[in-house]
Amino acid sequence: MVSRWPDSLVAVHWLTALTVVCAFAFVLSREFIEEKSVRQWMLQGHWYAGMLAWMLVLMRVPLRLGTTAPRHGLPRPQQIASAMGHGLLYLGLLTLPGIGYALACARYGHVDFMGFDLPALISRDRDLAETLEEIHEWAGWAMLALIGLHAFVALLHHHVLKDNVLRAMLPARHPR
Numbered sequence: 001m002v003s004r005w006p007d008s009l010v011a012v013h014w015l016t017a018l019t020v021v022c023a024f025a026f027v028l029s030r031e032f033i034e035e036k037s038v039r040q041w042m043l044q045g046h047w048y049a050g051m052l053a054w055m056l057v058l059m060r061v062p063l064r065l066g067t068t069a070p071r072h073g074l075p076r077p078q079q080i081a082s083a084m085g086h087g088l089l090y091l092g093l094l095t096l097p098g099i100g101y102a103l104a105c106a107r108y109g110h111v112d113f114m115g116f117d118l119p120a121l122i123s124r125d126r127d128l129a130e131t132l133e134e135i136h137e138w139a140g141w142a143m144l145a146l147i148g149l150h151a152f153v154a155l156l157h158h159h160v161l162k163d164n165v166l167r168a169m170l171p172a173r174h175p176r
């Protein structure tokens, strides 16, 4: 019997991964688009995906605090490295969208989320927007590198070490 993550955390993990990938895809592919209206639409898509990722992680933290992680029987140094990596991923998921929200308020004065005008965290300020953009971009690239490493390690466990680390985070297969 494989010790697994509960279905709720598996669902939130993969939904979060999807929203974060969409946030990157919208903002990075914008570079290649010249049409102003499409660029605007893609920035909006970046905001929506980023805000959804934020909501999901805010839901996930209390769920996670009430869950005992599956035991994979890994050596102590690997357990510590994995806990540090996951801690950094949570830190990125919690802070990156918040900085993006503040940046959008400083640059555009408001943030629209699916037709709702979200409260402005700060008032318009061009210099502050520049500083927040630098921090947001830098943190975004660091997050992308961390996610790449995280996915690589998960695939390494599955295909090379052939253990249950990835299987425990995949949707359960129920017998028919």
Ligand code: HEM
Binding pocket: 020, 023, 024, 027, 028, 043, 046, 047, 049, 050, 051, 053, 093, 096, 097, 098, 099, 100, 101, 102, 103, 104, 107, 111, 133, 136, 137, 140, 141, 143
């Ligand atoms: C998981 C969440 C997020 C990730 C991974 C992320 C990542 C990024 C990255 C990598 C960039 C830089 C793109 C480039 O180099 O051109 C960027 C730009 C930006 N992000 Fe985010 N972001 C997230 C959430 C948000 C949220 C929630 C908002 C606002 C509500 C936001 C607002 C912005 C803005 C305004 C820019 C500057 C775009 C421009 O004016 O060209 N981000 N983001």
Ligand code: HEM
Binding pocket: 013, 016, 017, 018, 020, 021, 064, 069, 070, 082, 086, 089, 090, 093, 147, 150, 151, 152, 154, 155, 165, 166, 167, 168, 169
């Ligand atoms: C945007 C993409 C992703 C983000 C933000 C992310 C985030 C996280 C976080 C925060 C955890 C820690 C779970 C906890 O202790 O509560 C986790 C676990 C996990 N993730 Fe991801 N993940 C992403 C993509 C992926 C991908 C693409 C894979 C597989 C190729 C993957 C496989 C796993 C596995 C197997 C675990 C469980 C690890 C363990 O039991 O020690 N993740 N992920």
